[in-house]
C-alpha cells in the first residue's frame with residue numbers, strides 16, 4: 249500500500265498539468281457527491297418569489313384610484329423585495345404604511361407586482377442567474393454534475409474494461425483469437441462513432457442516463473483496445489509470462505494478474521480519455537434532444553437554454569454556464585491525461601519542447617567549448 | 628549405467644517455419660536427432676555456440692513448443708500422452724525451466740512473495756495462509772535470501788541479479804521440481820556471483836536429488852557443475868560423454884575447437900571466447916540438408932562429409948561422437 253501511495257506522490261511531483269487536472273476533477277467530484285449540501289436550491293425548484301415591486305409596478309400604480317402618497321412611499325421603499333405569499337405581501341405594505349388599503353387597490357397592487365419567475369440575471373440570490381422557469385442555474389450545474397459525471401465515468405469504465413479485455417486478450421492469445429478480436433476492433437473503428445451513437449440513441453427513444461452511458465461505453469473502446477494490444481504484445485514475449493505458464497497459471501489469471509498491472513498507466517490514460525469523450529458525447533446527445541429532457545444534466549441544461557432562446561432574449565448565463573462548466577471539466581480531464589503522458593514519455597516533462605531544445609543547444613555549446621579548449625592545448 | 632533416468636529424450640526433432648508462401652512452406656531444423664538422458668541428482672551440460680538449438684531443446688521439453696518428431700519420456704511415459712489438465716499440471720510441477728535473464732523472468736509489478744507463493748497456491752501445496760507464509764519463508768531461506776521477511780516484500784528491481792536468479796530457483800524448490808532445465812542461468816550474472824548460483828544448484832542435486840539440464844556457452848562452468856556434457860552444433864549433438872572425458876579428451880573437431888578457446892582449464896570461472904566466426908560460416912540446417920553439419924568449418928572435411936551425415940559412434944562406455952574420423 250505504501251508503494252501505491254509513493255507512486256501516486258511520484259506521479260504528481262513536478263507534474264503541474266496532472267496536479268491542476270486532478271484538482272479540477274476532484275472539485276467536481278466533491279460538488280457532485282455533496283450536491284444537496286452545497287447547492288443553494290433544488291435542481292428543479294422554481295424561485296418561490298411570487299410578488300415583487302419593480303419600477304414598472306410603480307409606474308403603473310402611479311396616480312390610480314385610492315393611491316396615497318404614503319402608500320406610494322412605502323411601495324417605493326419596498327422596491328426589489330420579494331414575497332412568496334400574497335397576504336404577507338399586502339400586510340407588510342399595510343403595516344409599513346400604517347393604514348388600511350381598500351380592497352380594489354389591494355387587488356391592483358397585487359396584480360401589477362406579480363412576479364413571473366423567469367430569466368433573472370446573476371444576483372446575490374442567484375449567483376449564476378435563473379433559467380426561464382426560474383430555476384437556479386448554479387444549483388442545476390451542481391446537481392447536473394452528478395448525472396454528467398456518472399455517465400462520463402460510467403461510460404469511461406465500460407469502454408476501458410472492454411478495451412482492456414479485448415486488447416490484452418488479443419495480445420496474449422495470438423493466432424485466430426487475435427485475428428478475430430482485431431477484426432472486431434477494426435469494424436468498430438471504421439463505423440463512424442457519433443452517427444452510430446445517434447442511431448442507437450434514436451432507436452431507444454428518449455434515452456435515460458444509464459442507456460447513454462452504456463451506448464457511449466460500448467462504442468468507444470476500439471481505439472483503446474488497439475493501443476493496449478500493441479503495448480501488451482511486447483509484454484507477452486517477456487519471460488515472466490512464459491514462467492507463469494510454466495508453473496500452470498490459468499490464461500485468465502495471466503491476463504488479469506500478470507499482464508494488466510504492467511500497463512496500468514496506459515489503462516488509466518485510456519479511462520481518462522474515454523471519460524472525456526463520454527462527457528462531451530453525452531452533452532452532445534442531450535443537446536440535440538436524444539436524451540431524457542426531464543433529467544437535469546449539463547447536456548439537458550444546454551438543450552433547455554436553446555429551447556428557451558436564451559441567447560436571443562439576452563439570458564446568456566443560461567447558455568454560458570453549462571457550456572463553460574463542460575469546458576472546465578473537459579479541460580481538467582485533458583490536463584490529467586497530459587500529466588499521464590508526461591510520465592509514460594518522460595522527455596515531455598520539464599518545460600515542454602522548448603526546454604528540451606534549449607538543453608540540447610547547451611550541450612552542443614559545451615561540447616564545442618571543450619573541443620576548442622582541447623585543440624588549443626594540443627597546439 | 629545402473630541409475631534409472633527420470634527423463635529420456637529420443638531422436639528429438641524441432642522445425643520452425645521460415646518462409647511461408649502460398650504454395651510452399653520452408654522450414655529450418657533447429658534441433659535434429661537429439662537424444663539424451665537426465666538422471667536424478669545429476670547434471671547434463673549442453674554446450675554450444677549461439678543458435679545451436681540448446682534453448683529450443685529445453686523449450687520443447689518444458690512444453691513451450693510442440694516437437695516435430697522424436698520421443699520425450701518422463702518417468703517412462705511419453706509426455707505426448709499428457710493431454711488432460713491434471714497430468715499436464717503434474718508434469719509442469721515436476722519439470723521447470725530457469726531462464727538466462729532473471730530480471731525478465733520476474734514480473735516487475737509483483738513482489739518476491741508473489742513469485743514464490745503462486746506455485747504453492749496453484750498446485751495446492753499449502754492449505755492455508757499461515758502455512759503459505761511459513762513455506763515461502765522456508766524456501767527463501769533455502770536459497771539464501773535472508774532476512775526472509777524483508778526479501779519477500781521486495782520487487783525484482785530492488786534485487787541484484789544473483790538474488791533474482793535465487794528467486795527463480797526458489798520457485799522450483801517451492802514446487803518440488805525434479806527436473807530443472809537451466810538455460811544459461813549464470814551468463815547474465817557477474818562472474819563473482821556465478822559460483823554462488825552454481826553451488827546452490829549443486830546443493831539441490833545433493834539434497835533434493837534434482838536432475839539438471841545445464842545449458843551454457845561456457846565449457847568451464849559445465850566442467851565444474853555437470854557429470855555429463857553434450858556438445859551441440861547447429862541442432863546436432865556432435866559429442867557426448869562424461870564431463871571429464873569430453874573436456875580432457877575431446878574427439879570431435881568442433882569440441883576440440885571449443886576447448887582450444889578455453890585459456891586455462893584449471894582457472895575457475897574463466898570465460899571462453901570462441902575464435903571469431905563469420906555468421907555466414909554457420910549453416911542454417913534444413914530438413915533437406917545433407918552431410919556433416921560441421922563440414923563448412925572443419926579442418927578435416929572430406930567429400931564424404933559433405934554428402935553423408937556421420938553416425939553417432941561409441942568410443943568408450945559413455946563417450947559418443949558424430950564424426951567420420953571415428954568409425955562410421
Ligand SMILES: Nc1ncnc2c1ncn2[C@@H]1O[C@H](COP(=O)(O)OP(=O)(O)OP(=O)(O)O)[C@@H](O)[C@H]1O
Nearest residue numbers: 643644657675676677678679680681682683684844
Ligand atoms: N520461436 C522460434 N521461431 C523460429 N525460429 C526459432 C524460434 N526459436 C528459435 N529459433 C531458431 O532456432 C535456432 C536455435 O535457437 P536456440 O534459441 O535454441 O539457440 P541456442 O542454442 O539457445 O542459442 P543461444 O546460445 O543464443 O541461446 C536459431 O537459429 C533460432 O533462430
Ligand code: SF4
Nearest residue numbers: 919922925932950951
Ligand atoms: S564428419 Fe567430417 S566434417 Fe564432420 S566433423 Fe568429422 S571430419 Fe569434420
Ligand SMILES: [Mg+2]
Nearest residue numbers: 681682683810
Ligand atoms: Mg538460448
